[in-house]
Amino acid sequence: MNGLIPHIDVPLISADDISVLALTIFFMPIITFVLLFFTGKHILAPIRSWLATGVMAVMFVLSLYLHIHTEGEHISRWIWFEIGSLKFTASMLVNNYSTTMMVIATFVSLMVHLYSVEYMRERRNHSKYFPYLALFVSSMLGIILSDNLMITFIFWELVGLASFLLIGFWYEKDSSAAAAKKAFLFNKFADLAFVIAIMMLFANYGTAEISVLKEQVSITPLLNAGIFGMPILIGFMIWFATVGKSAQFPLYVWLPDAMAGPTPVSALLHAATMVAAGVFLLLKTSFFLGDWVGNLITIIGCITAVLAALQAMRTFDAKKVLAFSTVSQLGYMMMAVGVGANDAAFFHLATHAFFKACLFLSVGAVIHSMHHMQSHQFDHGQYKDLDTLDMRLMGGFRKKMPLTFVTYLISYAALIGLPFFSGFLSKDAILGALYDWATVSNTWTWFVVAAAFSTVAITAFYMTRQLIFIFFGEFRLLKTDMSYKQYFDHITESKWLINIPLIALATLSIWFFFSINPLHAQTGWWMKQSFVSGEHHVFHFFIPILASVLSIGAAVIAANRYKNVTVFVDRYVGLTKMFAQNFYIEKSMDVLLIRPVMLVAELCGSTDRWINHLIHGKAYFILVLAQCADVFDRWIIDGSVHLVSAIINGIGSFFRSYLKGNVQQYFYFTFIAFALILVWLAWYL
């Protein structure tokens, strides 16, 4: 085996204080998970909620402490297990990059926890909610800290499991269960690529240690010449794994469906944990991405961004609009990764985490009040099926929930990239990087840039649409059912447990947290940290102006268009249908993958049936033969036996008939018989 597997000396490094602290943070949610999962309903719900939230707060503080005190890289590596002479190592890397991600993840998680304390109160299955959240966070921390791809894979799968459990949290709803299944299967399909990548790594390098591989890849040239050389192919495989997790075309269709889970979970999923994991991993292993893979990533990211944004334009589900917007923003990040602007990608990941979480939680607050309305009505003896996510039934929440409106507005501005907000900075970084990339590449790359810019406009359009639908105009539900009037009147601002996360996240969506200069992030402290690669693009003055103009223009168009809409008439049925079907991605998967497989299965099945028919035919033949044999037995063999016995009985009766117990008759019989015998014999002889 040693001959087959290339041996690279992997030094073992013992953990220092920083690493131990990171490990401690990592293990805290695991303890929470075990404790809450197995005690379950024996602990009172408030204690449960506050315990999990408290642990998360401690984790956030420790992460912050860790981030401040981390300088350079802190690698610790130890033997995981041995098979013969083969040593499998596990390792942990703590550097600026990972601690920053940890801070983002723990902060968003903390916010979501706080929000959940109120939002999930008195909801069904409450006892399982916080353990699952803890599992989710700990798995994410595992991905962040691990420096070994095999360990990463384990947590990668655990994230998949936790997301499955949380998406299907209300599993008694069919849509929930189906969405969870869909998310799980799409992710598993992509994860196959991860497994293949790990196998390739072991075959070529004999290790999955990222930092060791990083050196090896930079030292050695391409192992196999050509465009399918080894590091390139490995990069492709890792990227494909993230296509599932980070929801890229064509596997992004699970993400909108995943809205079936609780709203805080959606916030966590979209902001800091699940989808971020893919981008985070890709950035960490970006040294594999060479040659054509980068272009592929960019193109796919561009397609994803445009398609998802288009779908968001025609969706009426409040959460799905945000989900499509997440997919679209992930496309941006991937484009940045593809062109090598790793820092820009990570920057956008960070800013996006805050404002997207804020958006989700704001919309969640609105949905929460809609729920309250429904349950109030239920308390008054009525129950009406109400789609609490449908934006067509909302409106006018600006006056009812002004704080929520403000936080939504801030994060909205950040998302569409208005100046003085975080999204402006990160988007500018990505667009600048794309522009730089296009100037040095072929002409087709300008299409990508154009698509990226148009997506900016589309984003502004659909977000404005949502803003107007939810917060402006009148409460449209009353037009269909006036019975909600009394309940709508009672709607007020949410509880402070919901408001605090909203305010915190909205604050972090404003420019000054990332850069003093509100228009240019390159001079800001974030980009100077050079978390990933440290590459910077040249500042182009026209890019932020163009982007802002596009955003504001699209927003104005959308505002004019939807300002006074009260009746919803679908004038583009075909378009709606196409969007609702996710551009027929699932259909085409069905046609391209599932149908052929099912066809082969059907062929096998029919072959089997033919074989069965043959066997049955043989059995029938034998049965018929047996019937024939039976008839033969009954009539010929049994018949002959019966014939013989009948003859014998006849003979017996014949002889007995002479013997009726009369001695004289005996004499006659004997005399005549004996005489006949003797005479016959005499004649015969």
Place this chain on the structure above:
Amino acid sequence: MNILDHIQESLQYLAPEGMLVLALLAVLFADMFQATRKNAVFATLTIGCLLSVGVYVGYELFDRNSIPNVEFMSNMLVQNPVILFSKLLLIISGIIEIVFIQVYHYSQYLRERGETYMLFLAILLGCFFLVASVNLFMVFLSLELISVPSYMLVASRLDKKSTEAGMKYLLYGAFATGVMLFGISLIYGLTAGLDLFSERWILAFAAIPVFSKWIVLGLVLAALFFKTSLFPFHPWTPDTYEGSSWGVLNILSTLPKIAAFIFLMRISALFEGMQSYSILIAVIVGFSLLVGNFSALVQQNVRRLMAYSSIAQGGFIGMALLGGGDLSQQSLIFYLVTYLFSVPVALFILDYFEHISKGDAVNNFKGFGKKEPIMSIIFVLVMATLIGLPPTAGFFAKIFVFTSVWQYYETIQSPILLGVICVAVAGTVASVFYYMKVPYFLFFKEFENTVILTSKHKSSLVFVSLTMLPVVVLFFCPDRLMDLLKVIVAYI
């Protein structure tokens, strides 16, 4: 030579018969002065006598130096190893019968009477004389010595059925004896002598016309056919069997038959090569097989069934008379050995079942197989012997008989012999049906009898097991007996 000296000289060969007569007189004496009948004096006397006769005969037989082939008593009787062996067989059979009567509780009237033992001893004496006879007059006397006590034994239960059976037996026996006497008188007229085995008589007999020859021979053999219940002198058998008790039946179906067949065997040896004689026997035997086997098939009463089966068995034994050579004689004696052990067992178990089920119809035996498993299994074995199935000596007995007949058929190519073989094969097949009828009812029908089965006699089990043992043992080493018989039959 002085006649007295001759008689005195001859008496040394008559020691067994003398001992039987003494025992007979002792039983008669004891019976006269015995106050109570509930004792075992008669049985003890009889068995003691039989044992000592057996020891004497056995000593004579195996003491090679003392085996002369001599005629004595004015050429009336003869002494040779075949006759000694036959007497040995008769004694064994006699012991089995006496034990049969002792073991079985329901034959109390037989067991406790001195007459039973006297009559039995008389029959045995007659059998002794019959096997040793060389003169037709002696044959006649010994047959009568067998017959007259037999009539009395059959009627000894003194009820209506038994008296009727005895009466029929007597009438029919008298008829047969008359026919025989007629034949003997004709023979005396034709050959001027009754000394069958002398060269002079054979020459004289050969000189008479063929037609007369077979008429007289047939008439003379009639009484022997009667004793062996061969066709057409069989009609008495079912009636007599039905009317008499099993203990008597046992005596009637073994002792006289063995004696008569031994004598017939000697006659066959005398006429060996004379085709006419064997054709006569073949016809008689063929019809016996036909009548016995096929009549037995339709019987529902076990006594009548056994009666017809004994006719059929007589037919099978008679087949061994046809050839007349060594193999025929060996197989005849082999068959007799098997027969004398198996018939008492069959009758005993039937008796047993009949009494616990209070009826002699086959239907009454339903489901006994589960109540009396060992008895039933031994019964199946006995039936297998009588059919001729492994693992019993009956299998080899039948094989030897068939082989001897086939050999003879290959010599003379007579269609009548072929017919006999065919009838015998068909009879064997048919015998499976009626012999297995009782076991079928024992094992394959549910128990229906309301009578509570109380009788469980260990002595009965011991008796049937011990009696059955030689039959099973002979299956595994038939060659031992055949080798012994080969030595013995050379003296005929």
